[in-house]
Amino acid sequence: xxxxxxxxxxxxxxxxxxxxxxxxxxxxxxxxxxxxxxxxxxxxxxxxxxxxxxxxxxxxxxxxxxxxxxxxxxxxxxxxxxxxxxxxxxxxxxxxxxxxxxxxxxxxxxxxxxxxxxxxxxxxxxxxxxxxxxxxxxxxxxxxxxxxxxxxxxxxxxxxxxxxxxxxxxxxxxxxxxxxxxxxxxxxxxxxxxxxxxxxxxxxxxxxxxxxxxxxxxxxxxxxxxxxxxxxxxxxxxxxxxxxxxxxxxxxxxxxxxxxxxxxxxxxxxxxxxxxxxxxxxxxxxxxxxxxxxxxxxxxxxxxxxxxxxxxxxxxxxxxxxxxxxxxxxxxxxxxxxxxxxxxxxxx
Numbered sequence: 560x561x562x563x564x565x566x567x568x569x570x571x572x573x574x575x576x577x578x579x580x581x582x583x584x585x586x587x588x589x590x591x592x593x594x595x596x597x598x599x600x601x602x603x604x605x606x607x608x609x610x611x612x613x614x615x616x617x618x619x620x621x622x623x624x625x626x627x628x629x630x631x632x633x634x635x636x637x638x639x640x641x642x643x644x645x646x647x648x649x650x651x652x653x654x655x656x657x658x659x660x661x662x663x664x665x666x667x668x669x670x671x672x673x674x675x676x677x678x679x680x681x682x683x684x685x686x687x688x689x690x691x692x693x694x695x696x697x698x699x700x701x702x703x704x705x706x707x708x709x710x711x712x713x714x715x716x717x718x719x720x721x722x723x724x725x726x727x728x729x730x731x732x733x734x735x736x737x738x739x740x741x742x743x744x745x746x747x748x749x750x751x752x753x754x755x756x757x758x759x760x761x762x763x764x765x766x767x768x769x770x771x772x773x774x775x776x777x778x779x780x781x782x783x784x785x786x787x788x789x790x791x792x793x794x795x796x797x798x799x800x801x802x803x804x805x806x807x808x809x810x811x812x813x814x815x816x817x818x819x820x821x822x823x824x825x826x827x828x829x830x831x832x833x834x835x836x837x838x839x840x841x842x843x844x845x846x847x848x849x850x851x852x853x854x855x856x857x858x859x860x861x862x863x864x865x866x867x868x869x870x871x872x873x874x875x876x877x878x879x880x881x882x883x884x885x886x887x888x889x890x891x892x893x894x895x896x897x898x899x900x901x902x903x904x905x906x907x
Contacts, residue, residue, distance in 0.1 A: 569853070572601050572617055572663070580660040581605065581615060585652035586667060598855060599785065604670060612670040614646070616785075617663055625657060625664070626705045631787050632656040632666065634698075634761055641697045643690065644780030646671050673772025676779055678799065681813045686778050687771060687799070688817025691763075694781065695792050696822060698761030702789065709790035710759050712748035715838040718845035719744060727848040732869045739876035743837050746883040750834040753885070754827055757791055764788040766795040793828040794835055830886075837879040844872060 574592055581588050587608040595602045601617040618628060635647040636656075646668040648656040658665050677683050707714065719740045722728060728736050751757070763770070765786035771779050788794070796814060800807040818824050847863045850856045862868055 569601055569617070569619070571661070576661075576663075577603070577615070577617065580617075580658075580663060580665055581667075583652065583660050584658040584665065584667065586613065586615075598850070598853075598859065613649070613667050614670050615665055615667045617665045620662070620664070624705065628657050628664070628666070629655070630703055630705045631784050634703075634787055635784050637700070638694060638697050638781075641693070643693050643697060644777065645694075645784065646780070646782050671772065671780060671782065673774045673780065675768055676771050676773040678768060678801070678810060681809075683773070683779075684810055684813035685817030685820070688814040688819075689821050690779055690781075691766070691792075691795055691814070692818045692821035694763060695760050695795070699758075701761075703761050703787070706761075707788050708759070709762075709764070709788050709794055709835065709838070710757070711751050712744045712834075712838065715740075715744050715747055715841045718842045721845050722848060725848065727845075727864070728869050729866050732866060732873065735873050736869055736876070739873050739880070740841055743841065743876050743879055743883070746880060747834040747838050750831055750883060753830070754791075757828070758825065759789050760792060762788055762790050762792065762795050764790070764794065765798070767798040791828045791831055791835075792824065793831050797832045797835055800832075833879060833882040837876070837883060840872070840875060840879065 577592065578588055578590065586605070588605040589608050591606040593604045595604055595614065597616075599622070600619050602614060604612060604614055606612050623631075632648045635645050638645045639647040648666040648668050650656055651658040651665075651667060656666055676687060719737070723733070723737060726733075763781060763784060763786075765783065766781075770781060770783045772782060773779050796811070796818075799814065800810055815824055847856065847860055851864070856863075
């Protein structure tokens with residue numbers, strides 16, 4: 560099992576503390592708090608005394624700087640101003656969207672209901688494609704200065720280095736995992752190097768189906784820009800794809816059909832789907848190991864850190880090495896020929 564690094568950062572987030580923090584931020588909650596599904600931060604729905612409702616997020620300390628969080632908030636405000644439907648944070652007491660209270664930081668957004676999108680419906684997929692094109696259109700208007708970039712193998716390298724430095728992998732497996740990881744990192748970097756003129760933009764960054772909510776009258780809207788990054792636009796496409804190859808190809812074609820009604824898409828970026836998937840696999844292992852001291856993580860991920868987990872990761876990374884090998888087909892054929900190796904892993 561991984562070494563448990565103590566994480567007491569949320570230890571004082573009792574209901575009383577959170578209500579006091581919200582009142583200090585200028586919000587009068589009626590006492591009803593419902594914790595929502597989030598491992599990285601503490602997120603809850605609150606009912607207000609005036610009859611309204613909102614969603615409050617208490618940020619995990621030390622994960623992002625204030626500047627990085629405020630840059631995320633500014634991006635959400637730009638999207639909202641351009642009528643791209645997102646949950647943009649409200650200004651709180653003092654005028655900022657980020658409020659400090661006794662060592663904790665919080666932001667509040669309006670409650671925006673909805674359900675998961677029906678990804679089997681081609682029209683829903685085209686609508687999501689158009690929405691992503693509009694989001695990326697705003698993203699291209701200026702760069703991030705503080706947020707991370709998924710534009711090279713650096714995130715995977717950083718994750719690998721942390722795992723090895725902190726002895727997070729069982730000793731009898733560590734060498735094999737590290738060999739596979741380092742070869743994957745080299746392949747990821749080679750994939751990015753093969754596209755030297757790749758256009759980068761501000762992205763949602765974590766655009767899996769759970770971060771898109773659908774309402775019948777208004778269609779889809781985005782939530783949770785917490786992982787907004789700079790990168791290629793395909794980063795916001797590949798996590799929508801299912802594991803079955805034919806279904807993935809059909810979904811991708813429908814999303815891109817909608818996307819290209821609004822903006823051009825560089826088909827060469829499809830070469831990055833497997834490198835981006837591999838980078839996220841390595842990053843995800845490090846994320847779980849880093850958070851193991853948070854009591855929520857062993858309860859939610861009891862299979863993590865066992866020898867079987869790491870042996871499975873070695874096998875998957877070796878499979879990804881095959882998936883990342885350059886294809887002979889021209890990029891324009893990639894939609895039908897290359898985007899077929901999905902293992903269906905979900906990351907949250």
